[in-house]
Amino acid sequence: MAGGHGGHPIHIHPVRPLYRIAATGLGASMWFFLMYRAKKDGAVLLGWRHPFEH
Structure with a gap:
């Protein structure tokens, strides 16, 4: 085997x-950013709201 010294x-x-x-x-910063964007755009992403509604 490789190494020859055992182990x-x-x-x-x-x-x-x-x-x-x-x-x-x-x-951690990646997950905080993803959760922040999910809070802002999560309903649009899941199809619960249209992006052009205010």
């Missing part, structure tokens, strides 16, 4: 804290 042949390095924080922040 698993693939070594995965730990994630740096900066990348983990950045990924969490970007993911």
